[in-house]
Amino acid sequence: MRLRSLLFVPGDRPDRFEKAAVSGADALIVDLEDSVAPEAKPAARQAVADWLKARPEIPVFVRINPLDSTFVRGDLDAILPHRPYGIVLPKAEGAADIARLDTLMSGAALPILPIATETPAAVFELGSFRAVGPRLAGLTWGAEDLPAAIGASCAREDDGGYTDPYRMVRSLALFAAHAAGVPAIETVYPDIRDEAGLAAYAARGRRDGFAGMMALHPAQVPIINAGFAPTPEEIAHARAVVEAFAANPDAGVLQVDGRMVDRPHLESARDILARQT
Secondary structure (H helix, E strand, C coil): CCCCEEEEEECCCHHHHHHHHCCCCCEEEEECCCCCCHHHHHHHHHHHHHHHHCCCCCCEEEECCCCCCCCHHHHHHHHHHHCCCEEEECCCCCHHHHHHHHHHHCCCCCCEEEECCCCHHHHCCHHHHHHHHHHECCEECCCCHHHHHHCCCCCECCCCCECHHHHHHHHHHHHHHHHHCCCEEECCCCCCCCHHHHHHHHHHHHHHCCCEEEECCHHHHHHHHHHCCCCHHHHHHHHHHHHHHHHCCCCCEEEECCEEEEHHHHHHHHHHHHCCC
16 A cells, blocks of 8 residues: 555544545544543544444554553554554654554554654664564654654754754654665644645655655645655656666666666666556
8 A cells, every 4th residue: 555645633523534534645644642632532532433433445544642641542442443454653662662562452463653753762763663564554753742852942944944853863764664664654744834845845755765744634635645656757767767677687787868777776667667656
C-alpha cells in the first residue's frame, strides 16, 4: 500500500470521519491522543470503534496514547476487536517500545507507525528500529513535542524552515526509516492555508527521500498527493533508463539523455515507475 498522504482526524469528531474518508488520502489517522481531551477519550474510543465496525473502505490507523499513559490500555481494548489497519504509536522510543506494544496487543500483529522523535531519549533510539522493520508500516517524526520536551521556544525559523536541531532530527528519522526498510513519512505542515508553502514542503520531502506525509486538513491532501507523485519528465526519464539497461543487461554504466547513469540510477528509475500510479 502506498502512503503518500495520511490525514489526521480527531477521534471525538465522528462527524468528520466520512468526509476524511473521501478526501483522497491514502490512509487516515484517527486520533485518540493530543486532539482529544482526557474527559472526551471514552466517547472518542467508542466513536472510533463504531466506525471501524462499519468497515470503512480506506485504510485506518488509530493513534493511541503513549505507552506510559493511563489511557493506552483503554484505547487498545476499545479498538483492537475491530481491526484497524494499523496503530500509530506516539512518543515511541525505539524497538523496545515496539516490543512493549506488541505485548499489550496480545498477538494482534497490526502494522505499527511510530512517531519516533518526540522525546530526547527517542532520538538516540532511532537506529534500533532496524531490528523491528517487519513490524512497521513506516516511520515518521514530529517537530512539535520535542521542543517542549527540551525547553526550546520553537522548532522553526521565521521563514518556516527548521532550526538546526530539528533539521538533524528530521534527517536521522529519514535514515532510520530507510535502514529499517520501511517508508519514511514526513511530518505535518501546520499552516493549513499556506498552499504554496505546503507544495514546496512536500516537494522537498520527496526530493530528500520521504515516501509520503501526514496531513492536518482535507484541503492539504491533493497538494500532498501531487507533491509525492513523480512528474511526467521524471517518468519519461525513468522509462528511458529502464529501457536502456534492458537493452544492455550487462552494462554497468550507460548514457541516457546525455547523462551517465549506473545501477543506482536504475533502482531509482524503477522506484519512480512504481510510484506513478
